[in-house]
Amino acid sequence: MRTIKKLLGVFIGVALLSSCSSSTQTAAVGDGNSCSQLTGYRSQDNSVVIKSATMVPAGSVPAVPYQRPYAGTLSSYCRVEGVIDERIGEGGKPYAIGFAIALPEKWNGRFMMQGGGGLNGSVATPLGSSAAGDMTGLQRGFAVVTTDTGHQGTHGFDASFFSDQEATLNFLYQAIGKVAVTSKQLVAQYYGKPIEHSYYMGCSTGGREAMIMSQRYPRLFDGIVAGAPAMRTSFSNLADKWVMTSLAKVAPKDAQGHPILAQALSAQDKKIVMDGLLKQCDAMDGVADKMISNVVGCKFDPVSVACSATKKEACISPEKAKAIKVGFAGPKNSLGMQVYPGFWFDTGITETQGIPGLLNPGNHPIVGKITSTEMNVDQEVMAASTPAAFVGDSAYWTLLNTFSNNGGKLIFYHGVSDPWFSAQETARYYDQLVEDNGGEGKVSQWSRLFLVPGMGHCGGGAAALDHFDMIDPIVDWVEKNTAPEKIIATGNAFPGRSRPLCPYPAYANYTGTGVSEQAENFACALPD
Numbered sequence: 001m002r003t004i005k006k007l008l009g010v011f012i013g014v015a016l017l018s019s020c021s022s023s024t025q026t027a028a029v030g031d032g033n034s035c036s037q038l039t040g041y042r043s044q045d046n047s048v049v050i051k052s053a054t055m056v057p058a059g060s061v062p063a064v065p066y067q068r069p070y071a072g073t074l075s076s077y078c079r080v081e082g083v084i085d086e087r088i089g090e091g092g093k094p095y096a097i098g099f100a101i102a103l104p105e106k107w108n109g110r111f112m113m114q115g116g117g118g119l120n121g122s123v124a125t126p127l128g129s130s131a132a133g134d135m136t137g138l139q140r141g142f143a144v145v146t147t148d149t150g151h152q153g154t155h156g157f158d159a160s161f162f163s164d165q166e167a168t169l170n171f172l173y174q175a176i177g178k179v180a181v182t183s184k185q186l187v188a189q190y191y192g193k194p195i196e197h198s199y200y201m202g203c204s205t206g207g208r209e210a211m212i213m214s215q216r217y218p219r220l221f222d223g224i225v226a227g228a229p230a231m232r233t234s235f236s237n238l239a240d241k242w243v244m245t246s247l248a249k250v251a252p253k254d255a256q257g258h259p260i261l262a263q264a265l266s267a268q269d270k271k272i273v274m275d276g277l278l279k280q281c282d283a284m285d286g287v288a289d290k291m292i293s294n295v296v297g298c299k300f301d302p303v304s305v306a307c308s309a310t311k312k313e314a315c316i317s318p319e320k321a322k323a324i325k326v327g328f329a330g331p332k333n334s335l336g337m338q339v340y341p342g343f344w345f346d347t348g349i350t351e352t353q354g355i356p357g358l359l360n361p362g363n364h365p366i367v368g369k370i371t372s373t374e375m376n377v378d379q380e381v382m383a384a385s386t387p388a389a390f391v392g393d394s395a396y397w398t399l400l401n402t403f404s405n406n407g408g409k410l411i412f413y414h415g416v417s418d419p420w421f422s423a424q425e426t427a428r429y430y431d432q433l434v435e436d437n438g439g440e441g442k443v444s445q446w447s448r449l450f451l452v453p454g455m456g457h458c459g460g461g462a463a464a465l466d467h468f469d470m471i472d473p474i475v476d477w478v479e480k481n482t483a484p485e486k487i488i489a490t491g492n493a494f495p496g497r498s499r500p501l502c503p504y505p506a507y508a509n510y511t512g513t514g515v516s517e518q519a520e521n522f523a524c525a526l527p528d
Contacts, residue, residue, distance in 0.1 A: 008086045034190065035078035036104070041186060048182055052084040056102075061136060064129045066354075066459065067176050068467075068492070077138065078103040079238050081123070084178050085150075090164040090429040102126040103190050108141030108287045110475070111187055111195045113180055113221070115202015115209045116146070120171060121153020121161070130201040131227055131413065133469025137201070140471065143191075149175040157365065172392040173216060179222050195524055197478055201470065203227030204421070207412075211394040214410050218403035220397050223474040228421055228458050229431065231395040232340065234384035236421045238377075239331055241367045243358050245375040246327035250320045254514050258371045260294040261361045264323070267318045267522050270350045270359050273324065276305035285522075286510030290463050292346055293451050293499070293507045295423075297527035300345045301325065307455040328358070330422070331377050341424035347454040348417020349462035354460040358419045368457040395429060399434040400447075409477040410447040411470060411484065413501070415455030417522060423451055427504060449504040450487055465491035465499050488519050500524065 038053040045333035056079050061070040080103065083096035100123045112128045114137070126144040128137020138144050150170025151161035161167040180200075184465035188194050200213045200221045207229030213221050230236075244261060251264035265273075281298035282288045292298055305314075330342030332477045343349075343358060351357035363369050403410070412430060416425040430449040439444050454464030459484075466489070473484035486500035486508075500508045502524035 004469060007400075012330070025100065034090050035080075038078070038080050038186060038190060041082075041189070043182065043185070046084045046178055046182060047086060048084050049086065052082060053078060053080045055079075061139065062125050062127065064125075064127065067129060068401050069136065070129070070132075070139070071443060072139060074104075074139060074163045076105045078105075078190065079126075082182075084175075085166075086184060090165060093164070095151055095161075095164060095167050096155060097150045097170055097178060097486050098152070098185060099121045099145055099179045100124075100126050101143065101145045101186060101400055102138050103143050103187065104138060104141050106141050107143060107191055108281075110142045111184055111198045111202045112137040112142040112144045113176070113183070113198075114146045115143055115200065115201070115204075115206015115214075116149060118156035118220070119149055119159060119161075119204050120149040120205060120279035121156065121158050128201065128207060128471070130471035131225060131468060132201075133206040133467065133471065135469075139171075139197075143187045143195075144218060147175055147179040154210065176212065177217050177220070179371065180217065181211075184220075193289075194360045197222045197224070197475070199223045199471075199474060199478075201227075201474075201479060203223040205230050208394060214400055214403050214408065215394055215397045218408065219406060220409060223411075224479040225413070225470045225474050227412070227470075228414045228418055228423075229412070229426060229429075230421055231392070231425055232389075232393060233421075234386070235340040235381075236275070236387050236425065237364070238384055239343075239422060240358075240364055240379070240420065241328035241370070242331040242340075242359045242375060242377070243343070244367065244370045245304050245373065246323045246361075248370050250317070250323045256368075259373060261370050261384045264361065265316075265320060265359055272305050272316050273302060273313055273359065274347070274350055275314070276302075278347075280304070283509060286512060288492075289497075289514045289516065290347065291499070292416075293453050293509070294527055295344055295346065295451055295453060295506045295507065297507070298345060302328075324359070330424075331375075331380075333381060337438060338415070341422050343419075343422045344416050344424060346454050348415070348419075351419075351456060351460075351462060353462070355457050357417060357456075363394045388502060395425070397411055398429075398433045400433070400437065404437070404446040407478070408446065409474060411474055412447070412449040413452060414449070414457070415452045415457060415461065415464070415466070417454055417461055417464070418457045420457045421430060427451070433508050444503065445483070448484060450484075450501040451504055451507075452489065452501060453499075454493070460487055461491075462493055464493055465489040465497065465520065466493075466503065467491045486519075486524055 039050045080101040086096040089095040124146045126146045128144040207226040210226035245266040248259035251259035285293035302321040302324040306318045307315035349357040414426040434443045454461040455466045470488040476482040498519035506524040508522040509525035
């Protein structure tokens with residue numbers, strides 16, 4: 001049986017479209033009776049059971065974990081909770097694909113599926129809160145659905161369901177397809193008319209699910225937003241271990257001779273690295289503002305802040321500089337082949353909040369404690385290359401012509417300081433997408449990538465503008481054919497500051513006139 005750590009790396013998969021027949025029930029929208037009547041919903045292809053359908057009165061927007069509170073209120077809506085394919089699985093454990101749909105009283109004709117996170121295992125409140133800016137999808141009038149993808153977990157990374165074949169397949173790809181089809185039928189039944197446009201939005205695991213929708217279910221959604229997609233998670237974990245092991249070489253040892261990773265770099269070491277990075281790359285966008293916008297153009301080398309015969313102050317040891325350089329370059333096998341991209345140097349690499357930055361290594365939730373200063377990449381690659389990982393990986397599938405020819409639009413976004421999934425991996429996928437689909441001129445008509453300087457995994461960052469709205473841009477692109485030339489970002493890190501996020505590989509460059517705190521005084525420019 002595969003180990004838990006291997007299975008934790010299998011986040012993604014190929015899919016075979018499942019469909020549901022039309023319900024035999026009809027109902028008019030407008031009151032609690034029509035909502036409660038949804039408990040009579042039946043389908044032929046999947047065993048769908050509606051557990052409850054009740055009206056939720058107007059009120060405040062529920063709090064969303066790791067997100068700042070949403071202002072305003074929610075109008076009343078019908079909340080439907082149900083399951084698909086209830087069964088008894090491995091070890092006598094009960095399984096089902098749980099889902100919840102929010103059907104707003106004032107529907108705008110649109111449907112949104114909200115992606116999950118971690119290993120899922122719970123049904124989140126259907127709000128449409130991923131990259132939603134100041135207003136959730138439900139507040140805007142979208143019908144929204146969420147799902148646990150086929151299992152219940154005691155926490156966000158409960159991997160016990162991997163012992164069950166169908167639960168694993170549901171998590172990898174099956175559940176989101178079944179829930180999408182079923183919930184779209186329920187929405188159409190409730191309102192008595194078909195959905196006008198469908199959208200999928202998610203980050204991390206939700207970003208991986210979004211990619212699956214574009215790759216495996218190309219006709220289900222018109223617009224898709226994939227944030228920090230959890231591609232090749234077994235390899236991203238390998239890359240994190242590579243950075244940690246590299247830093248372990250310069251860390252002091254405990255009584256057992258194991259590296260004390262948290263002490264590999266002192267606070268002064270990290271300050272020297274950050275000061276050197278900002279000195280070289282901060283002003284490359286035309287203004288020194290504690291942000292690195294020209295990510296691609298920044299070619300910082302930690303060796304530049306290493307001590308030498310002529311440099312004895314404000315420097316780090318050559319050994320530490322080498323450890324940082326090697327770690328951020330990413331893992332290579334014994335033949336010198338890159339097995340996972342490296343990480344960009346950015347303002348979040350010394351982050352202490354949320355998921356710590358790469359220069360603040362500790363016990364990784366999957367990698368665990370580093371006890372050695374050596375790493376056999378060849379063996380690690382073999383361990384990561386499980387059959388399920390290859391069957392379930394979306395990192396290489398770029399054949400999206402059914403999706404794009406059908407009018408589909410696909411937006412990626414990724415925090416440059418993400419310590420878990422490298423933003424370079426998403427850029428690698430996007431570069432391959434461009435190469436395989438006729439070049440940038442063609443692909444930019446239906447897909448774009450936005451890098452977010454300073455931002456960690458799906459949000460956060462002491463020097464990041466991580467508050468932005470991807471809903472309006474994807475809707476305008478799908479329904480008005482207005483491509484997003486820039487997306488305005490703000491954030492708590494810099495009150496009063498705004499910047500445009502530019503389509504990769506462009507970056508926000510100060511025009512030299514006007515207040516540099518305002519996005520209107522920046523233009524998208526290409527790196528040299």
